[in-house]
Amino acid sequence: MAHQRSKLLFFCILSCYVIVITAKSYYEILQVPKGASDEQIKRAYRKLALKYHPDKNQGNEEANKRFAEINNAYEVLSDGEKRSIYDRYGEEGLKQHAASGGGRGGGMNIQDIFSSFFGGGPMEEEEKIAKGDDVTVELDVTLEDLYMGGSLKVWREKNVIKPAAGKRQCNCRNEVYHRQIGPGMFQQMTEQVCEQCPNVKYEREGYFITVDIEKGMQDGQEVVFYEDGEQKIDGEGGDLKFHIRTAPHDVFTREGNDLRTTVTITLVQALVGFEKTIKHLDDHLVDISSKGITKPKEVRKFKETIALPDDADGFQRREKNWN
Known part of the structure; x- marks a missing residue:
């Protein structure tokens, strides 16, 4: 019975996880803010479509999926009527609009969208446009956010035209x-x-940016905000790049997908055994114990028994190293 409950919890959590992934907005897919101009949307589409085009990612199913998502998002956000409906009512509003005979009916397929934007024939390279400097920021992220996922608000100041x-x-x-x-x-x-x-001039402006942290992100990974770097007159802005860096933690250190911590025990406990409870990053309790002699600096591995789905991009192992 307990095993069945564990499986039920597994599938329930997995279902919720899939719902969150599929609910990604068209603006997030194109990596632009909701108030982005038509020109920003075009530029973001051009960069992403070239990056994930099947010609550059042969045999990469994930890239093909991203390419389809990018084109679907651009089809909606580049159409004033569809974008207005989407902003007010979401994808459900678009479905009802299409069912009632509104819009162009049927839409364009992926190749039509790409060809109409870049022209026919073989895939073209991105046109050369004057571009401002990229801005790179080292972003310290807590182990809690890297383990469970989260978001950080970062204050950003830049020159605006x-x-x-x-x-x-x-x-x-x-x-x-x-x-x-x-x-x-x-x-x-x-x-x-x-x-x-x-004529134009530069003015300094500041605002908050929300940086989404995905579960299991590694040091050195980037979160990119296109055209949010240094501005360029008669060109496009550079990119703002956040480099993920694990912040020091009071209890744990991370090694790959393992967590390590140091447990201090008395001499008696080292000789006859011990039982201790440690609070994990998500606050659930982990019981550890040993019978018999424990040597100084001995490394032991204790299995967790929580019913959580393995995440390919997260902390995959159920066994954590406790030093």
């Missing part, structure tokens, strides 16, 4: 022309031609 009085030269390019300097003789000339654009 704002309108200013006057005009300026912009979109400058070199144009080549030929000038006749004698009978049958021509000279090739190059002239820089610029447009007149509204």
Whole structure:
């Protein structure tokens, strides 16, 4: 009976986990804020579509799945009517809208979306656009958040481009022309031609960014916010990258997917045995014990018996090292 309850708990937790994964919003899939402009959405789509395109990820089923998600999200967010419905009513609203005959009916398939954005033929490389500097931040994350998942609010300050009085030269390019300097003789000339654009200036702004921490993230992994780095006039912003770094913990240290801690016992306990209880990172209690002699600095492994699903990206082992 207890075994059945354990299995029931396993499947219940697993079902909830799947629901959370599939509920990822279209904005999260494209890695843009909800108030992103059409241009931000296009740029984010271009980067992600090129990164996860099947031509660059042959045989990678996860990349193919991401590519489909990216195109589905872009189809909705690039359409003003669909995006408005999605913002107000979510995916269920889009389904009802389609069922009532609204929209274009049927939508576009993945290849149509990619081809309409990049053009036909073989996959093109990303066009070269002037880009601001990337900003990299070392982000200390607690073992609790790395074990259970969580989110951190980080204060961010950066230079933001704002309108200013006057005009300026912009979109400058070199144009080549030929000038006749004698009978049958021509000279090739190059002239820089610029447009007149509204003037701009940099202003310092600050705001909070929410960084989502996935279960089991390793040191050095990145969480990227596209175009949230240094801004570039007549170009696109660099990227803001958070490098995950495990913060020191009072009780545990992490080694791969194992947790280690030091337990102090008395001389009598070292000779005849001991029983102790340790609070885990999620506050559940772990009972450890030993019968007989325990040597100094001896490493022992104790199995946990909690009914939790193994997470491929998390702390996979049910056995934890206690030193």
